[in-house]
Amino acid sequence: MLIEFEKEYMDKYWKLQRAQWYNYFEDENYNLSEIDADIYDTVKLFNKEIELIDRKSKIASLLIKKDLVDKNPLVSEVRNRIDNFDNYSDNISDDIKADRYQYKLALSYKMKDDVKKLMKARNDLSKQMEFDSYPELVLITEEIDLVNLVHSLNEFLESNLPKAKEIIKKYNIKWETWFSDLSRIGVTKNQYDPIELVDQLLKTFGFDEIKEKIQISFMEKGYAGCAAELSPNDIRIVIEPINSLDNLRTLFHEMGHAILYSLNKEEGIYKILPPSQDEAMAVVIEYIATMLLNFNETDREKIFEIITLEYTRCAISSLYEFDLWQNPEQAEELYIKHYSKLGIKINNPSMWASDTFRSIDSVYVHNYVIGAMLAEKVFTYLKSRNSCDYKEWGDWLIDKIYKDGRKRSFKEKIKVLGDFI
Numbered sequence: 001m002l003i004e005f006e007k008e009y010m011d012k013y014w015k016l017q018r019a020q021w022y023n024y025f026e027d028e029n030y031n032l033s034e035i036d037a038d039i040y041d042t043v044k045l046f047n048k049e050i051e052l053i054d055r056k057s058k059i060a061s062l063l064i065k066k067d068l069v070d071k072n073p074l075v076s077e078v079r080n081r082i083d084n085f086d087n088y089s090d091n092i093s094d095d096i097k098a099d100r101y102q103y104k105l106a107l108s109y110k111m112k113d114d115v116k117k118l119m120k121a122r123n124d125l126s127k128q129m130e131f132d133s134y135p136e137l138v139l140i141t142e143e144i145d146l147v148n149l150v151h152s153l154n155e156f157l158e159s160n161l162p163k164a165k166e167i168i169k170k171y172n173i174k175w176e177t178w179f180s181d182l183s184r185i186g187v188t189k190n191q192y193d194p195i196e197l198v199d200q201l202l203k204t205f206g207f208d209e210i211k212e213k214i215q216i217s218f219m220e221k222g223y224a225g226c227a228a229e230l231s232p233n234d235i236r237i238v239i240e241p242i243n244s245l246d247n248l249r250t251l252f253h254e255m256g257h258a259i260l261y262s263l264n265k266e267e268g269i270y271k272i273l274p275p276s277q278d279e280a281m282a283v284v285i286e287y288i289a290t291m292l293l294n295f296n297e298t299d300r301e302k303i304f305e306i307i308t309l310e311y312t313r314c315a316i317s318s319l320y321e322f323d324l325w326q327n328p329e330q331a332e333e334l335y336i337k338h339y340s341k342l343g344i345k346i347n348n349p350s351m352w353a354s355d356t357f358r359s360i361d362s363v364y365v366h367n368y369v370i371g372a373m374l375a376e377k378v379f380t381y382l383k384s385r386n387s388c389d390y391k392e393w394g395d396w397l398i399d400k401i402y403k404d405g406r407k408r409s410f411k412e413k414i415k416v417l418g419d420f421i
Contacts, residue, residue: 002057005046006227006268009063012039013272018230019350023239024071025221032083036076043067062141062284069125069137078118082111082359083102089311100147104106108354109145115353119328122362125218135325138363139347142274143409150322152420153296157315157341164312167305175344179224182309186302187247194218194242195204201255201289205394210262214255218242227257227282232271235261245303249286256285276421277366277410281401283311284378291379293388311372315343317357318366326356370421377417 012035015372019030043064050060081087089097090109096102122134131137138144167173173181198216202208216237224247225239237254240247260281264271290303320338324331332349339346352358357365386392401413409420 001046001051002060005042005050005060006043007220009039009046009060009266010271016232017228020085021228021230021236023221024226025217025219032080033077036071036080037073039067040071040073040076043071047140053075056269057166058282059272062143063163063272065129065137066141068129069122069134071119072125074121075118076123078114078121080359082114100180104354105348105351108350108352110297111359112350112353114357116328118359119325127299131323133379135363137320142276143411144253144276148350148419149370149421150319152373153315153318153366153369156369157312157319157392160308160312160315161341163308167309170209170305170345171344173309173344175342175346178302178317182246182306185242185306186299188244188251189241190246192242192248194248197248197289197293198251198255200283201252201292202259204292204390205397206391207263213257213262227254227261229261232267233262235393241392245299246306249290249303249306252289255289256282256413259285260402263320263402264404264405266407270407271403273406274410275364276370277401277406277413279364279367280371280410282375283368284375286299287372287375288393290378305373311369313342314365314368314372317355318369321363323366324352373420374414374417381417 002292016032016035016039017036019028020031021030022028023030026372046060047064047068050057050064052061070079078224083188086106088107092103092106096106119134126134126137128130129137131140139149171181171185195216199211204209213233214237216239218239220240221238222255223238223239223240227235227237229235235258237258239251239254242248242251257278258275260278264273266286270320288305289306290300295303316338320334323334327334332353332408335349335352336346382396386396400416411419
């Protein structure tokens with residue numbers, strides 16, 4: 001039964017991976033809800049049919065539980081509608097669309113009812129499966145302990161918030177222009193060739209052989225960057241043209257995903273990585289690349305300022321989200337309460353509804369903070385263990401993290417570095 005499930009599930013999983021990519025980046029129009037429904041039919045068919053006897057059957061069971069909620073048509077159709085801003089952009093003027101912040105604010109007002117509907121559907125279905133909430137479903141199926149996670153998020157915030165507030169003052173960063181302000185921290189002026197940096201990164205770790213597996217495209221698509229595995233050995237990155245140090249940081253982040261996919265030697269459902277491992281290891285490579293590649297010290301310092309801002313914001317966002325799921329009727333009040341910790345004025349709290357981490361990617365943003373916590377630990381550990389023999393660093397990453405996909409839990413893989421998930 002497990003073999004039959006794995007084959008059927010993986011065929012549909014790869015179909016969805018390709019369809020999402022083609023819709024986002026190649027202007028196709030695949031019906032994602034239809035593919036989701038096919039996956040839902042599969043997990044519904046095999047639910048309670050998989051005998052829990054080993055690690056693979058456990059992973060199959062976890063995937064089934066998660067998809068019984070997220071691929072349920074009650075969830076999928078609303079999620080996929082929210083995922084296309086064209087569904088909400090009627091009667092929004094071109095002037096407003098030209099201003100990123102004002103456009104997202106206008107969208108928020110139009111999307112809010114659907115976002116609340118999506119949250120309720122996810123929560124109701126999770127409770128029907130005897131989970132306390134949708135966040136509990138997500139964390140259990142991804143093998144993360146909520147108490148450890150919240151404790152770690154608060155520790156990270158306590159350590160980094162004072163630094164972030166100083167950086168915000170230094171660059172006069174505003175909430176409304178947060179992302180463009182990050183780009184303003186460092187303009188590259190073409191002094192760094194992104195492809196040369198990618199080559200240097202792969203060569204440093206001895207990962208040269210995976211270069212041919214990874215296709216990188218630079219284009220304006222409304223995304224800072226995205227990496228995906230469309231099928232085994234078909235790994236693609238789309239990233240904005242490199243005009244800032246933040247663009248470079250994003251490039252290293254997406255390369256972190258691509259390296260992870262390329263060096264995962266497993267097949268079948270072990271190939272599907274939990275978001276904690278996927279996102280965290282992207283942040284780890286982002287951090288290590290900044291430390292090891294040939295940047296001048298001023299630019300390196302600026303990249304780490306951007307990293308501090310981004311993941312402090314993500315920590316706040318994670319804690320806001322956990323609060324939000326418990327008190328959805330207080331969304332705006334909680335938005336101001338949490339984000340005001342940055343020491344900047346928070347206007348227009350209705351913005352919460354157009355944040356993808358409140359809708360299509362719910363209970364996800366904490367994974368970036370796991371990565372930020374892990375990155376320095378990995379760097380320090382490998383430095384003390386192997387000094388400057390970076391190919392030994394690469395061998396450790398392959399052996400301990402990359403090669404066996406989800407055959408071992410991410411928590412087990414990183415236990416030598418601490419218990420924070």
